[in-house]
Amino acid sequence: MPNIALDASHDASRRSWVPSANQASTDFPIQNLPYGIFRLAADDGTPRGGVAIGDHILDVSAVAPLLGEAQALGALLAAPTLQPLMSLSPGAWTALRLALSNLLSAGHGEHRRAEHHLHAMSSVEMFLPAKPGGFVDFFASIQHATNAGRTFRPDNPLLPNYKYVPIAYNGRTSTIGVGGEVRRPRGQTRSAGEDAPSFGPSRRLDFEAELGVFLGGHSVQGEPVPLARAWQHVFGFCLLNDWSARDIQAWEYQPLGPFLGKSFATTISPWVVTVDALRPFRVPVRARPDGDPAPLPYLADDEDQATGAVDIVLETRLATARMRQQGSEAVRLGRASTRELYWSVGQMVAHHTSNGCSIEAGDLYGSGTVSDDDESGLGSLLEISRAGARSLKLPSGEQRTFLEDGDEVTMTGRCIRDGFVPIGFGRCVGRILPALAG
Amino acid sequence: MPNIALDASHDASRRSWVPSANQASTDFPIQNLPYGIFRLAADDGTPRGGVAIGDHILDVSAVAPLLGEAQALGALLAAPTLQPLMSLSPGAWTALRLALSNLLSAGHGEHRRAEHHLHAMSSVEMFLPAKPGGFVDFFASIQHATNAGRTFRPDNPLLPNYKYVPIAYNGRTSTIGVGGEVRRPRGQTRSAGEDAPSFGPSRRLDFEAELGVFLGGHSVQGEPVPLARAWQHVFGFCLLNDWSARDIQAWEYQPLGPFLGKSFATTISPWVVTVDALRPFRVPVRARPDGDPAPLPYLADDEDQATGAVDIVLETRLATARMRQQGSEAVRLGRASTRELYWSVGQMVAHHTSNGCSIEAGDLYGSGTVSDDDESGLGSLLEISRAGARSLKLPSGEQRTFLEDGDEVTMTGRCIRDGFVPIGFGRCVGRILPALAG
Structure with a gap:
């Protein structure tokens, strides 16, 4: 078991005075306490920060006077973004979590006063936790x-840099949202055998099941964050669906990488599960297979190897319009754990800042599509359909290679470990709207 | 001559009561009036918006009461960013420009009152015009x-998508600054003939001379901005040096494009020259050579072809530490006009939003390195040195293939046309600091 300190907030015997938080099926027991930005649907007020507890949200800044020494920290959640909280350091994050855990614990003396600031999740509207x-x-x-490389280079799918470089690219921030509808993009595509491209709706629209990482604190331009300090800059995690138009991407991406094939929409879950909540689920980074090179020194750290992975099982489900009409359950497309990732979150931070690039509170990372070695563990339709060569059969009698209009993709994430109360991430949902007329 | 409306602010006979604005050599005559964010070096106050006039800056929000109907617009420049002004529309931008032009015109009755809010450029500190x-x-x-493609593919330098797609990638915003020192990045590189990479200071550090474009207004996610309306979202232009570590970039960029080879620093000039100021310098987009495909319909517009280019001559100069010590003048590395670009700024906006990607006030575009057909018109050392194969001889007796520590790169930009007062962009300066010790 990794050497990650736990505290009273992780205690499996701790129960909340919010009854729904004590149900085994909830994603949000008192051991979780993820943050999000909400507004009462019936309310015109500014969005503000809340913490999820069972099927309710506690308005954190409203209960700040009940948080003792963490009062000033709680008051930061009056902002319409978590950035003021994210800009602090792990000590502050832990202090606020402990104060909220105590306030929400069964038997807390201020239970009645706090209850006034508890809202049913069904009555609120959720917003981006932070504008990255x-x-x-x-x-x-x-x-x-x-898997993705195999579609282009069957005999040599992995490029020579992969095992040395935590490969990444910059995405678009203006189109990140917390769910809802995603308009099918139009764009340039070129069909096999044609010389010239044409412009129209993407016909190879895909999801990518990823882990999202919100960074905290900041670093100074020109000064790398060493791997040993990387986790001080990790605030929390969310689900992330990196919608991808494979046909647009295939035509545009040489030589500067993905652009319009990705930038039309990115959907994240509205709840940010904190690093503290995930402490019980930290595991060793997956051992590199024999023959793989060791990471270069700036990406190597014994403690990161021992505790740098997080065991979050991501699942993606699909429900077509017809399936929803028929009342049939969404089908599972893939299920894989983030513990399988080749590069740890700490290595991502160390690499990203290794050239002196500065990071800022609220910056968002995507892990990249999470797939495992199993046929049931694929995180995109590109992989599931073998780049469109194989159809997925659905209970409605429909088939899919890529997403059709009306399809709804739902991601969930769950952490389970013996001796601990399971925690989850809520849902990350997006439904495909038809392309605009040309 | 393109059909672009001009007004009194472009009149070559208009002179200012600020004497330095009337000198032929100034970048900032009354016909220019670029915006920037400044603070008096001696002052602790918040940075705020100013307009350049000769060798002075007028504190715009301080003179707002003198701006008549544009008073409320001028008051927006009390903010430490131009984003509030950028978020408006062309009508508002033109109204503020005309009011400032009138106030600064020779003979204006409020000359004495405005003069109190004029500061010598030498006494101020400049900041980012907006945080993109x-x-x-x-x-x-x-x-x-x-030229860049030739270093990789001598016989086939241009990829097949180039003449159809305005190729682009997302850069990093946290490391954009208005000049000063740039720390040489460290990173992974792999030398020719070696199997494994190593980590250390970049040995192929380069500049890229680009035009920067600040966007204004905003667009709705899912709704493309058509080319015919693209210029409504262009607020103004600046100089942009896209520092590049060629060795880091070469090893990392497959398959997702440039990342750490670019993200360590981007330097822009502190002054944003408005679209209005550039009206006299709009020219037809360079005709495509015979045999090139026509742009796809969403990138084709007669008016854009007739008026969509801007004739800004960019020059880049280099001064090494030894040259500065010897008092020798900086040498010119390259000189080319942005009128030569294959894709217009309007086409960039139309392409960027064609998939429904939304744009926001303060978004920044780089044009990409501006090079022309001439040997004297190359915008990067990669091109000048033929990827390091050829040394540049300097008056100090030194040679360069790529940048060395202490080298200072200065970009300037200037617009000249018969019958109009020339305008310029000021300077975009960066000096290379040695890499941090490993």
Whole structure:
């Protein structure tokens, strides 16, 4: 078991005075306490920060006076973004978590006063937890990199830099949202055998199941963050669907990488599960297979190897319009754990800042599509359909290679470990709207 | 001559009561009036918006009461960013420009009151004009794309998508600054003939001379901005040096494009020259050579072809530490006009939003390195040195293939046309600091 300190907030016997938080099926027991930005649907007020507890949200800044020494920290959640909280350091994050855990614990004396500031999740509207200044999308699953590369280079799927460089590119921040509808993009594509491209709706629209990482604190331009200090800059995690138009991407991406094939939309889950909540689920980074090179020194750290991975099982489900009409359950497309990633989150931070690039509170990373070695563990339709060569059969009698209009993709994430209360990430949902008329 | 409306602010006979604005050599005559964010070096106050006039800066919000109907617009420049002004529309931008032009005109009755809010440029500190939410770097010079491609593919330098797609990638916003020192990045590089990479200071550090474009207004996610309306979203232009570590870039860029080879620093000039100031210098987009495909319909517009280019001559100069010590003048590395670009700024906006990607006030575009057909018109050392194969001889007796520590790169930009007062962009300066010790 990794040497990660736990505290009373992780205690499996701790229960909340919010009844729904004590149900085994909830994603949000008192051991989780993820943050999000919400507004009462019936309310015109500014969005503000809340913490999820069972099927409710506690308005954190409203209960700040009940948080003792963490009062000033709680008051930061009056802002319409978590950035003021994210800009602090791990000590502050832990202090606020402990104060909220205590306030929400069964038997707390201020239970009645806090209850006034508890809102049913069904009554609120959720917003982006933070407006990222930068969005970096990694490519950290070697299985995904291999599967995706195989569609272009069957005999040599992995490029020579993969096992040395935590490959990444910069994504677009203006189109990151917390769910809802995603308009099918139009763009330039070129069909096989044609000389010239044409412009129209993407016909190879895909999802990518990723882990999102919100950074905290900041670093100074010109000064790398060493791997040993990388986790001080990790605030928390969310689910991330990196929608991809494979046909647009294939035509545009040489030589400068993905652009319009990705920038039309990125959907994240509205709840940010903190690093503290995930402490019980830290595991060793997956051992590199024999023959793989060791990471270069700036990416090597014994403690990171021992504790740098997180065991979050991501699942993606699909429900077509017809399936929803028929009342049939969404089908599972893939299920894989982020513990399988070739590169750790710490290595991502160390690499990203190794050239002196500065990071800022609210910066978002995507892990890259999370796929594992198993046929049931694929995180994109590109992989599931073998780049469109194989159709997925659905209970409605429909088939899919890529996404059709009306399809709804739902990601979930869950952490389970003996002796601990399971925690989850809520849902990351997006539904495909038809392209605009040309 | 393109059909672009001019007004009294462009009149060559208009002179200012600020004497230095009337000198032929100034970049900032009354016909220019670029905006920037400044603070008095001696002052602790918040940075705020100013307009350059000769060798002075007028504190715009301080003189707002003198701006008549544009008072509320001028008051927006009390902010430490131009984003509030950028978020408006062309009508507002023109109104503020005309009011400032009138106030600064020789003979204006409020001359004495305005003069109190005029500060010598030598006494102020300049800041980023806006913190871009997104930074998109294009590749719009076909000469540069060809020269750069030749280093990898001598017989086939241009990829098949180039003449159809305004190629671009997302850059990093956190490391954009208005000049000063740039720390040489460290990173992974792999020398020719070696199997494994090593980590250390970049040995192929380069500049890229680009035009920067600040966007204004905003667009709705899912709704493309058509080419015919693209210029409504262009606020103004600056100089942009896209520092590049060629060795880091070469090893990392497959398959997702440039990342750490670019993200360590981007330097822009502190002054944003407005679209209005550049009206006299709009020219037809360079005709495509016979045999090139026509742009696809979403990138084709007669008016854009007739008026979509801007004739800004960019020059880059180099002064090494030894040259500065010897008192020798900086040598010119390259000189080329942005009128040569293969893709217009309007086409960039139309392409960028064609998939529904939204744009926001303060978004920054880079044009990509501006090179022309001439040996004297190359915008990077990669091109000048033929990827390091040829040394540049300097008056100090030194030679250069790529940048050495202590080298200072200065970009300037100037617009000249018969019958109009020339305007300029000021300077975009960066000096290379040695890499941090490993």
